[in-house]
Amino acid sequence: MxxxxxxxxxxxxxxxxxxxxxxxxxxxxxxxxxxxxxxxxxxxxxxxxxxxxxxxxxxxxxxxxxxxxxxxxxxxxxxxxxxxxxxxxxxxxGFLTLPELPSGTLQGRHLWMLATGTAVGPFLSMLDTAEPWQRFEQVTLVYGARLVDDLAYLDKLQTLARKNTQFCLLPSVTRETQSGMLHCRIPDGIASGEIERQAGITITATDSQVMLCGNPGMIRSTIELLTARGLHKNLRRAPGQITTEKYW
CATH class of the missing domain: 2.40.30.10 (Translation factors)
Incomplete structure (x- = not known):
């Protein structure tokens, strides 16, 4: 309507x-x-x-x-x-929501939000609710863009990261270098291990839920890397660790 x-x-x-x-x-x-x-x-x-x-x-x-x-x-x-x-x-x-993630022993301890560009939108909404902080020990947002000016809501996210010890913010820009930010595409940062080093935790099938939102290329490449580690797509009929939404 x-x-x-x-x-x-x-x-x-x-x-x-x-x-x-x-x-x-x-x-x-x-x-x-x-x-x-x-x-x-x-x-x-x-x-x-x-x-x-x-x-x-x-x-x-x-x-x-x-x-x-x-x-x-x-x-x-x-x-x-x-x-x-x-x-x-x-x-x-839409189904890129926290209630769609497995609960109980299948949930894991860590929530990863991987976004490119305007696809950070759904994660901003989730971060303003109580659910991620009640369900997970650490919430990590990897926010990729070409330039620092393309990182909308950056001040708000940085303030949240300073105030909330459960939250790890990892902005990444690919076409310039900026102190305190990654300089890589999200799949490359996962492949090299740099993203996990900065987050202080690793992505595993036992401990992690990974939500991907962004351009199809990022999603496709990241899924390949995660499935090689034993993670699987999250389906209602077969709970897993990878939830995606293409957004560009």
Whole structure:
């Protein structure tokens, strides 16, 4: 069902990367789920899926997006200002959520969140809830981008890392070097062992749940590395350690 939402705030992280807060009632949702945004363009509705960045319980949704010059919707979204309207399709949906992970002895002790670009969105929502901290001894977010300016919400994440000893933040940029950040693609950092050295823990089938969200190439390469270690895709009928969502 399509609802009309009103933009109440926008944040520009750089010239292409932006966030929108949209006042709209989407009803209950689970952190990590997404909604579709739609606008009428050249006489027809154009819609795309965007993860909800904020935690459940707000009277608005927040989305993170990057404008693509030849995109069908993102250039129009990039022009929106507070007071403008956008259509939101509800309810939220998606299975990259913490309740989908195994519980009990199959859960493991460590939660890994591996994201590239705007795919950090669902993890931001999860980190603002109590569930990851109640279920896991350590939560590690590996957040990959090309440039430091492409790392949206970095100040918020760094503040969380300083205040919460359960949280390990590992930002990584591939096209520049920055003190305190990794300089590698996520699969390369896993293959070399650098990501685990920085996190202080290892990824194992016994101890780890790994959630992947990002471009298909990153997901494909990382799954190959993890399956070689004995980790398996997490399915309801066959619980495992790897949960994925393609997002680009």
């Amino acid at each position: 399509w609802h009309v939402g009103k933009v109440i705030e926008r944040t520009d992280w750089n010239s292409r990367l932006f966030s929108l807060k949209i006042a709209v009632d989407i009803g209950p949702f689970i952190a990590g789920q997404f909604v579709k945004l739609g606008m009428e363009i050249q006489g027809k509705r154009v819609a795309r899926a965007y993860s909800v960045v904020n935690a459940p319980g707000s009277n608005y949704i927040e989305i993170l997006a990057v404008t693509v010059p030849d995109g069908s919707l993102s250039p129009a979204l990039h022009l929106l200002l507070p007071g403008d309207v956008v259509e939101v399709n509800v309810p939220a949906t």
